[in-house]
Amino acid sequence: EAGGGEVWTLEFDPAAALWGREGRHRTGDLKVADTLIPDLTFDAILCNGVLGFGVNSPPDQKAALAAMAKLLRPGGLLLLGWNTDKISDPVAAGFTAAFRPTPLGDLPARMTFPTVTHVFDVLERK
Numbered sequence: 001e002a003g004g005g006e007v008w009t010l011e012f013d014p015a016a017a018l019w020g021r022e023g024r025h026r027t028g029d030l031k032v033a034d035t036l037i038p039d040l041t042f043d044a045i046l047c048n049g050v051l052g053f054g055v056n057s058p059p060d061q062k063a064a065l066a067a068m069a070k071l072l073r074p075g076g077l078l079l080l081g082w083n084t085d086k087i088s089d090p091v092a093a094g095f096t097a098a099f100r101p102t103p104l105g106d107l108p109a110r111m112t113f114p115t116v117t118h119v120f121d122v123l124e125r126k
Helices: 014-019 030-036 058-071
Strands: 009-011 025-027 042-048 072-083 099-101 110-112 118-125
Touching: 009 014, 009 030, 014 025, 030 058, 042 058, 058 072
Parallel strands: 009 025, 042 072
Antiparallel strands: 072 118, 099 118, 110 118
């Protein structure tokens, strides 16, 4: 926010509200995030450590990704972090139909790491 941006946070656990900025934090379920912040759209969303860590089933993952798509402006970016040992590939499963993979600067649209199961996908809202 020091550069003029505005950061919002969303967490399922009410105890985590202390980590969000007062007035810019919502407590609730990512699967219905678009109903928790209905009057805003975002340039970017960082979703890391959620799919496979609470939003586990394929229908729940699909719902969460649809809710995030509704919150992003067209051309907005979703940085999606997930683990291959926790869930199946949400992109290959078709859960990201509202998005297209896109590189981020010099980084590829999908980043994997040789010693861990973590994957980052950079997805642009269509």
